[in-house]
Every structure is written in structure tokens, then in C-alpha cells.
Amino acid sequence: NAGVTQTPKFQxxxxxxxxxxxxxxxxxxxxxxWYRQDPGMGLRLIHYSVGAGITDQGEVPNGYNVSRxxxxxxxxxxxxxxxxxxxxxxxxxxxxxxxxxxLFFGSGTQLSVL
Amino acid sequence: xxxxxxxxxxxxxxxxxxxxxxxxxSNSASQSFFWYRQDCRKEPKxxxxxxxxxxxxxxxxxxxxxxxxxxxxxxxxxxxxxxxTYLCVVNEDSWGxxxxxxxxxxxxxx
Numbered sequence: 361n362a363g364v365t366q367t368p369k370f371q372x373x374x375x376x377x378x379x380x381x382x383x384x385x386x387x388x389x390x391x392x393x394w395y396r397q398d399p400g401m402g403l404r405l406i407h408y409s410v411g412a413g414i415t416d417q418g419e420v421p422n423g424y425n426v427s428r429x430x431x432x433x434x435x436x437x438x439x440x441x442x443x444x445x446x447x448x449x450x451x452x453x454x455x456x457x458x459x460x461x462x463l464f465f466g467s468g469t470q471l472s473v474l
Numbered sequence: 475x476x477x478x479x480x481x482x483x484x485x486x487x488x489x490x491x492x493x494x495x496x497x498x499x500s501n502s503a504s505q506s507f508f509w510y511r512q513d514c515r516k517e518p519k520x521x522x523x524x525x526x527x528x529x530x531x532x533x534x535x536x537x538x539x540x541x542x543x544x545x546x547x548x549x550x551x552x553x554x555x556x557x558x559t560y561l562c563v564v565n566e567d568s569w570g571x572x573x574x575x576x577x578x579x580x581x582x583x584x
Contacts, residue, residue: 395574402478402561403518403574418571450517463510463572465517 362386366451366466373441373473381436381469383451389464391454392434396420396447397468403450409434441473477501478564480575487552487582494548495578497562504573507538507545510561512577518561521547552582 364385373379385392393408405418409428423445425437434453438445451466480497487493499507507524522529524536524545535548549556562575 400482400576402476402576405571408571462520463518465519467517468515 364451364453364464364466366449366469368469369467370470371472373438373471375441375443375473377438377441379438379441381438381449381451381471383434383436383466384432385434385453385464386432387453387455387464388431389453389455390431392428393418393452394424394426394434394436395450395452396445397450398447406436406449438471443473445471446473447471476576477566477573478562478575480560480562480578482576483579484581485578487549487556487580489552489554489582489584491552492548492550493552493580494546495560495580496544496546497575497578498542498544499562499564499573500543501564501566501573502540502543504564504566506565507536508563508565509534509536509545509547510563510574512559512561514559521560549580552580554582554584556580557582 367382390411394406395403397403404420406424407426409415412431415426449469452463454463478499509521510518511521512518522531524538528537533550537546559577559579561577564573
């Protein structure tokens, strides 16, 4: 039972590079989301989706794009990496509406932008 | 001002002792409340929901005070394995825009 699979675990980018963080879940969850976690600030919502084809912005969406073509996958794209995007990123899913109860998180991606 | 605030700690607790800590939230319309546990460099995991009447799950007791806008977590008979960061999570609307606190670190010592 894989749950939420997030890749890669670690990534180093140079300023201006682009990349995609992958997230997949096998629990048929409607709700998926991306968070970033910075020291002393808690997790902040970047983007979320309540179903295939539906995405919306969270608290800190600038510099990130998402798409939800299938129920299973919710990739996060960094368009032009900046040092301010150095953080730990978590993908999460839940059912039915992401109300917080039983949010399942991926194992995280440690991203460093030089 | 942060939407959800927590004392970062650390709370250093002898094994077997009781520890309690609070979390305050700013939005009086917040609908649901949770405690998540996060071990070092790991993903957060749901510890328990917080209900208006208060609720227990084994050694853990959660309380909600809507009038003063805070929730609390109490851990009795602390175990070494309880060492972790405890995240307060508040749901402000039905679309699942969750607000996370920065966490309270608990260190249980032998």
C-alpha cells in the first residue's frame, strides 16, 4: 500500500532552472495539495486540487504551477527557481474534501536553490 | 499576525511526566481543528481531531476553547517515543484551506 509517493527526495537547482516535483496517490483521493515548510513558519499551502481538472491557488502560489489531469497525479512545477524557493515540499491527499482529518502526506522533497 | 500560533518550545519533559501546550487561532469562523505529529525530517501524521467537548485518545487529551480561540494538547505518562513536533492545524473553510502552526517541539528525557 504505497499511499502518497513523492519524488525526488532531494534536489539541488541553480537559480533560473525549472523542474517538476512529482506526486502520486493510489487511494483514489479527490483532494490533493502541495505545501512548503520553512523553519519557524509552519506548512504553507501552495496549490490544491479538489478533483481532476480542478486546481486553485493557496497562500503562496507565486513561482509555481500545477495541473491535475488524473485523480492519481498532482505534479508541482517550478518555472524559474529562486533561492527563496529553498524549502521542504510536501504533497498531501485526503478524501473527501481535505478538511484536515486524515491528510496523508508524502515523505517530502528537500529542495535547495543556489 | 500569524493565523495559527504555537509556542515553539522545546518542552523538555521527564519520562512519565505530563506536558501540555496550547495553540491559538485568529479566525473565529474556523470550523475544525486537529493535532498532527511530525518527527524530525519526516512527514506530518494525524494525531487526533479536536472536538468541542474535548476528546481523549489513550494518553492524549485535546481541548477546544472557542471563546478564547485556542486548542490544547495534553500528554500524560510521557514516553520517549512522544518526542516530536506537534502541529496545530485549523480548517477555516469548507474547501480545505488548512492553516498550520509552526509546531511545538516536545523532548522526552529518560
